[in-house]
Amino acid sequence: MNAATLTLDAVAFAYNGVPILDDLRLTVGEGEFLCLLGPSGSGKSTLLRLLAGLESPQRGAIHWFGQPIAGPGIDRGMVFQDYSLFPWFSVADNIALAIAKAHPALSKARRRELAREYLAQVGLEDATDKYPLELSGGMRQRGAIARALALGSPMLLMDEPFGALDTLNRARLQDLLLTVWQSATPRKTILFVTHDIDEALYLGDRVAVLGTAPAQVIADYPVPFDRPRDRRPLFTSVPFHQLRETIADALSADTVAHLN
Amino acid sequence: MNTLTSISTLPEAPAVSSPSMARRGFQALWRWPGKEATLLFTGLLLAWQLGATFFTTAANPLLPTPLRVAEALWDALPELWVGTGSSLLILLPGYLAAVVTGVVTGLLVATTPGLRRAFFPFARVVAPVPPTVYIPYTIALLPTFLLSAMFVVFIGAFWPVFQSAAAGALTVEGRYRDNARVLGLSHDEYLCKVVFPASLPHIFSGMAVGLAFAFILLTVAELFGANAGLGRFVQYYADFADYPRMVAGILYTGLVTFLSLSLLEHIRHRALFWLK
Numbered sequence A: 001m002n003a004a005t006l007t008l009d010a011v012a013f014a015y016n017g018v019p020i021l022d023d024l025r026l027t028v029g030e031g032e033f034l035c036l037l038g039p040s041g042s043g044k045s046t047l048l049r050l051l052a053g054l055e056s057p058q059r060g061a062i063h064w065f066g067q068p069i070a071g072p073g074i075d076r077g078m079v080f081q082d083y084s085l086f087p088w089f090s091v092a093d094n095i096a097l098a099i100a101k102a103h104p105a106l107s108k109a110r111r112r113e114l115a116r117e118y119l120a121q122v123g124l125e126d127a128t129d130k131y132p133l134e135l136s137g138g139m140r141q142r143g144a145i146a147r148a149l150a151l152g153s154p155m156l157l158m159d160e161p162f163g164a165l166d167t168l169n170r171a172r173l174q175d176l177l178l179t180v181w182q183s184a185t186p187r188k189t190i191l192f193v194t195h196d197i198d199e200a201l202y203l204g205d206r207v208a209v210l211g212t213a214p215a216q217v218i219a220d221y222p223v224p225f226d227r228p229r230d231r232r233p234l235f236t237s238v239p240f241h242q243l244r245e246t247i248a249d250a251l252s253a254d255t256v257a258h259l260n
Numbered sequence B: 001m002n003t004l005t006s007i008s009t010l011p012e013a014p015a016v017s018s019p020s021m022a023r024r025g026f027q028a029l030w031r032w033p034g035k036e037a038t039l040l041f042t043g044l045l046l047a048w049q050l051g052a053t054f055f056t057t058a059a060n061p062l063l064p065t066p067l068r069v070a071e072a073l074w075d076a077l078p079e080l081w082v083g084t085g086s087s088l089l090i091l092l093p094g095y096l097a098a099v100v101t102g103v104v105t106g107l108l109v110a111t112t113p114g115l116r117r118a119f120f121p122f123a124r125v126v127a128p129v130p131p132t133v134y135i136p137y138t139i140a141l142l143p144t145f146l147l148s149a150m151f152v153v154f155i156g157a158f159w160p161v162f163q164s165a166a167a168g169a170l171t172v173e174g175r176y177r178d179n180a181r182v183l184g185l186s187h188d189e190y191l192c193k194v195v196f197p198a199s200l201p202h203i204f205s206g207m208a209v210g211l212a213f214a215f216i217l218l219t220v221a222e223l224f225g226a227n228a229g230l231g232r233f234v235q236y237y238a239d240f241a242d243y244p245r246m247v248a249g250i251l252y253t254g255l256v257t258f259l260s261l262s263l264l265e266h267i268r269h270r271a272l273f274w275l276k
Helices: A044-052 A091-102 A108-121 A137-150 A167-183 A197-203 A231-236 A238-259 B002-009 B012-031 B035-055 B066-111 B113-126 B131-141 B145-170 B174-182 B187-225 B230-239 B243-271
Strands: A004-015 A018-029 A033-037 A059-064 A076-079 A155-159 A189-194 A206-210 A217-222
Touching (some): A004 A189, A018 A044, A018 A189, A018 A217, A033 A044, A033 A197, A044 A076, A044 A155, A044 A189, A091 A108, A091 A137, A137 A167, A167 A197, A197 A231, A197 A238, A206 A238, A231 A238, B035 B066, B066 B145, B066 B187, B066 B230, B131 B145, B131 B187, B174 B187, B187 B230, B230 B243
Parallel strands (some): A033 A189, A033 A206, A076 A155, A155 A189
Antiparallel strands (some): A004 A018, A004 A059, A206 A217
């Protein structure tokens, strides 16, 4: 792992008096692909909102390149589950909005040109003038990824971005995300929230498991599989199954512990 | 044989096909989507004709027959046409000014906590005042009838637009706000590119209420001091007991209002194409 670029130290957050996160500690290295895994309601999304600066922790500190996170900033791109694009703008205009923020000096024509390039990168070159309503869920998420890329942020925060997609589209977008991530230098740091263990193990360099609320990181596993990963051999390999079982056990042990 | 067969088959063919065609035509009419509305209109027209025939005496022609009203409408069309122009000259500036100021102030007030605390209680007290009560005062206060009528239309249309714009801005979904924040949009950009489009569905319903109000106030204002216009037309012929023209004026005013609201609905549909 590279030097830690993101550190969360004893972070606590409560929503309307209900504790969501408590004494959460986590470090993420530069260019690392970290998957956050946890049962629903475990505060995974809350954690991402804290990192995005949309919420502030009540206790503890979050540092990003040595600086505390004080609010939202375009140095962190966010991909939501199904609503990253404004429905009243065309796909290209949505992307151009992000480009205008990342490169305020560019002319309008150049911004649109760049928007086209980003859309081509996610396979949406034929949908630039379409509106989000006209797109399938998978195409909308491609657009959301293009927008996050267009912001040019070194960190991507992804909140179950493929959770609403069918299996085929989900696999396609996972591969797209990996291609985009691996082709960029320097690599972006990605925090990817999911509740799907297979997805976490296919995508991540590391998997951090959150427990039931108030959540902490209850387990943290490096994912040792070589890249590029190939689904079929990976999903049938023994090490994959062992790690999968270990993580599933950690999750269910935590659930059982909270039931008693 | 030839003639025999032709004689025996010829009359049969239409005898079989004509009732089935008639039935098909009847079925098509029955399936016609506007049939209930057409039935109601025809029924009302019949009731009007019957009422006019049985209850109206020559001495008191309060209820002219539909045909007489149609004739009066035809005769009065040039005058009504001029009246429409005169009325729209009051309605459009007043209404458009109300829409622009209503949307701008509604969005600004709703998104600025200080203004919200100042204006919301004020609006709650002032908005329910029936705008017609301002008419005598504005006529006294403003130099011309045209200006006072425009102002009254403005007041009538302003509050519905203001309130709907404010309601739209207050109910902007959290996800749009989150997106604006992670994109680092400035407050002005947030207002123009997020709050305004997100509030458009609310704004359009306020605009429709405002337009209906504007027509009411326009015609009421015209009763006070206009020398042309739709409300004035109706009042003028009522004063002369020319009821066919008066009823024609009522129907015509209804048509103009209906067409204006339909046009607004059309614009709404076009502007909100991105909605589900």
